[in-house]
Amino acid sequence: MIWAFPSIKLKNMSELASSARSGTQDRILAQAETLFMVHGYEATSLRLITNGAGVNLAAVNYHFGSKEELFQSVLTRRLDPLNIDRLKLLDALEAKYAPKSVPLSEILSAMFLPALQLGRDPTRGGKNFLRLLGRAYVDPAPFIRNLLSEQYAPMISRFKAAFGKALPHLSRDDLTMRLHFVMGAMAYTLAGTDALKLISTINPDEPADDSTLLRKLAPFLTAGLQAPATDSLVLV
Amino acid sequence: MIWAFPSIKLKNMSELASSARSGTQDRILAQAETLFMVHGYEATSLRLITNGAGVNLAAVNYHFGSKEELFQSVLTRRLDPLNIDRLKLLDALEAKYAPKSVPLSEILSAMFLPALQLGRDPTRGGKNFLRLLGRAYVDPAPFIRNLLSEQYAPMISRFKAAFGKALPHLSRDDLTMRLHFVMGAMAYTLAGTDALKLISTINPDEPADDSTLLRKLAPFLTAGLQAPATDSLVLV
């Protein structure tokens, strides 16, 4: 193996331009994004990706090193900018309301609006990537779990602090669990329209698009987060 | 192939007893339940299952027919009784409150209490099965999606009607979406404690067990379902 990651070993500007010009990396990433979304990580083979992208099988290992690193590249190239956008919005909100807490609905907006915009922008992955993200949240593969927790740790801790400030009546553990529920509802919503069939046959003429779903999700989560902290179930 | 499913071809009572006595089917089911839970369907090989169960590799195809049918057996042997319990509770509630609607928190109890009891009963799968179920909800494999929707269709439609009666202010589509969120939060909660690491480092001395999580989930969902139906996000 001479260079596992030739695209990283950039000596000058012309090489940067040429590596971007070739397009095989982008074709691989685009095809992998779609196939990982449809079939999941394990069930997607490199031959399926490379055939669909019209490139040689060895191109994945040459450009990305391994299948796991390809998946990581697929995820981070969209997720990094998304989380940066989220934190920028939260920064602006906290500056605006300081020293008071940011209203709950506004914190949720800071989480959702960047995802909504990304979902409507095909050049940034669009709906495909949102679904891939939702599936990644619940994938059992250890390297995906580690990848996501590293990728999300800074963003989540910032938002958790903001939520805690806006919801002073919740204990630390209660807040943790409720954020868990928020992530779950969001991940499941992103993960797939086909999962909707579980609940009911929705009107096929006007399919519930992802942006509608996300908009409907916000008031649901706001009310859930604001609920009193008492247990409502009597255990048997 | 003489008999693909010998356990189904039951000629008399003694044969039923002997097939249950052998124990290799049960050992396969137990091991498969654990491994499918930990690694997911695709990443779990039959050799991993049979080695762990201490049985011959061919035993899976002999007793269950195929890997997919093994997974189906793992799922349905727990899920069928669970959903029957849920519907029994809902029946009792509707009889008690008829002709008025069942209170929201009671409907949610009918969904959660049977799952809570199952989660605490190791002889019925316990926590392992609950996590397996949470993962199955979001597995991309088509046969798992079909399996679940068939398995859940009657239960969901009954509960959806009850929810609709208790939440008359919601349109049909809004109700559908909110039930979608409910299922998502529940699936994500069941799917894994390790997913909690995403949100925060929870106190390792007192790990949030599944029953606590489910009890905390109910007030969250109750408030979310009762939220007004207006969109709270201004789109850009």
Place this chain on the structure above:
DNA sequence: TCACAATTAAAACAGTCGTTTGATTGAAAC
């Protein structure tokens, strides 16, 4: 004890998997 079925066992089947190798291409660099 015999016969017959149910079950288990070892081995091979025909593929697919991710990855690596070695040769070939093509375009800059000197």
Place this chain on the structure above:
DNA sequence: GTTTCAATCAAACGACTGTTTTAATTGTGA
């Protein structure tokens, strides 16, 4: 014009996949 090196290619690597086959073994009713 030669050198150089990233990029691409076909081909093969060894390991693993779910499934099937064939044989041996077991347990049970006649």
